Amino acid sequence: MSNFAFKGRNGRGELVEGIVDATSSDAVAAQLMAGGVVPVSIEPTTDAVGSAGDGGWLQALLAKPVTQEDALILTRQLYTLQKAGVPILRSLAGLEASTSHPGIIRLLQDVHASLDQGRELATAFARHPAVFSAFYVAMTRVGELTGRLTEVFHRLAEHLEFELDIRARIKQALRYPMMVIIAMGIALVVINLFVLPKFAEVFAHFKSELPLMTRVLLGFSGWTVKWWPAVLAGGVGLVLLWRNWLATPTGRYTWDRLKLRLPIAGNIVLKATLARFARSFALASSSGVPISQAMTVVAQTVDNAYIGARIEQMRDGVERGESISRCATATGVFTPIVLQMIAVGEETGELDTLMTEIAQMYERETDYAIKGLSAAIEPILLAIIGALVLVLALGVFLPLWNLGQAAMGR
Structure with missing residues (x-):
């Protein structure tokens, strides 16, 4: 098939132009006439379908998404x-x-x-x-x-609106921890590259053995100063490898499964994903979509390969004639109360209504969990910051304290 640039007039006399793929110009004309467009010109083109056209690559690069x-x-x-x-x-x-x-x-x-x-x-x-x-x-x-x-x-x-609200709440909850982590990273880089080398020059004049923590810090600082290009290149390489691994089906499935087992965020990810599944399924079911087809579509929208595979497992069981509640039980991702609500909805024919109730329940639980996310992360951040300050204090200031004690004759 080839691409053809066309110009034509619709039923209101308006100019219509674009690029379509077809086997011949006659096929393009037939397609336009079937859509109520009278073709004016049809010419072969090398431009891609839906290309930016006169805007060029620079406009496409700078365009607001x-x-x-x-x-x-x-x-x-x-x-x-x-x-x-x-x-x-x-x-x-x-x-x-x-x-x-x-x-x-x-x-x-x-x-x-x-x-x-x-x-x-x-x-x-x-x-x-x-x-x-x-x-x-x-x-x-x-x-x-x-x-x-x-x-x-x-x-x-x-x-x-629900999707955007969940993402906004998660970003808001993680804003403070991320700022703290970034500040800690910048502080460590500055200390290793600029502060500790100066202390090393001072400690070199000591005629006594330095404490173990000081020797470890100075050794790590010297290694960082010497090999920072390799460290930077290795970090970039690891990021690229990570992204390529996530782009594979196996990598995506493995990471999505591990996300559900993270200590603090895993429970939030699971509840948000199940809320998305329940609301999407309720929407598809209430719109008249067959159950198996609805599950196929919903499995692609949960944004989690592991949960998507479990939904496809449910779909296969339904196509074999099993009940939805039994298939949901076999997945092992739903709570007992949710399984009970699914069973009741299946028996009463109000599955879409009860799935909406399930979605609302998971949304409330997700909301509560997100509100407590910052409170759960703050003690961990404080412990990490305290440990770093303790290490720096023992490694940097202990020799200075010993030097001061020696100078005072104690």
């Missing part, structure tokens, strides 16, 4: 316009005219052009995976098929 906050606002605006009965094409045109964000303007233009070419709205959203997740695209497709697009936009807005 579309954030999840922008996606939330856009979803709420689409919900309001759909609720008011405005057609989707007019909604996109109105949103494009009312925003000043270049990235959103390009996104809306591409979605509008895709709809003019006869594509579905979900397919147009799928062309922008950095903005619209697989779950967002799948739910949009369900809304189009069932005619409940307005309700889907409303539920997606609530879903995005």
Whole structure:
């Protein structure tokens, strides 16, 4: 298949242009005509589909990205316009005219052009995976098929708001500990590279044996000063290796499993992930998505490969004819009260309602855990800072104290 640049006129006489991939120019013309666009010109091009075009690579590099906050606002605006009965094409045109964000303007233009070419709205959203997740695209497709697009936009807005709220709370809770850790790192670098070498010159004039802690600190400082380029290169190499390992399926699965077992953060990660699963599953189920298909989509949205594998395990069990509660029990990640609620919901046919209750319960527990995160980390940070101060005091100031004692004749 090749790429073709086209220009045409839609039903309102507006100029429509873009780049599509097709087998021939005739196929492009047929695709445009099927979407209600009269082609004016169709020419082969080497540009990629959805390329930035005249902006160039520099504009694409410096362009302001579309954030999840922008996606939330856009979803709420689409919900309001759909609720008011405005057609989707007019909604996109109105949103494009009312925003000043270049990235959103390009996104809306591409979605509008895709709809003019006869594509579905979900397919147009799928062309922008950095903005619209697989779950967002799948739910949009369900809304189009069932005619409940307005309700889907409303539920997606609530879903995005919950995601952003959780991330904001975690960042707020970790802001102080991260500042302390960064300050400690800078202090250690300054002490090793600048302070301890000066003390080493002073201690070199001592004609007595230095304490063990002082010799260890001076040895470590000398090694750091001599080999800091290798240490820096090794650190960068370890970061690159870590990122490459996380990019592999095995590495991602192993790390996501280890995250759930971390002493303090593991419980928060587990509860937040299960809350995301329960809310996503409730949203998909209430929108009319079949159970097995809903689990397939939700497994891709939990942002945890280990939990995603457990959800896929549940899906396989459901496809074999087992009950959802039994499959959930086999995963080993749900608490007994949650399993009981799933069983009740399955028996009464109110599974989506009870899954929403489960999501709210996990959200409350996550909120409480995040509020106590800083209080749980602060004693550990204080203990680490105290240990570092003790080591420095024993290693640096003890010889000076001994020197002062000797000078005073004691």
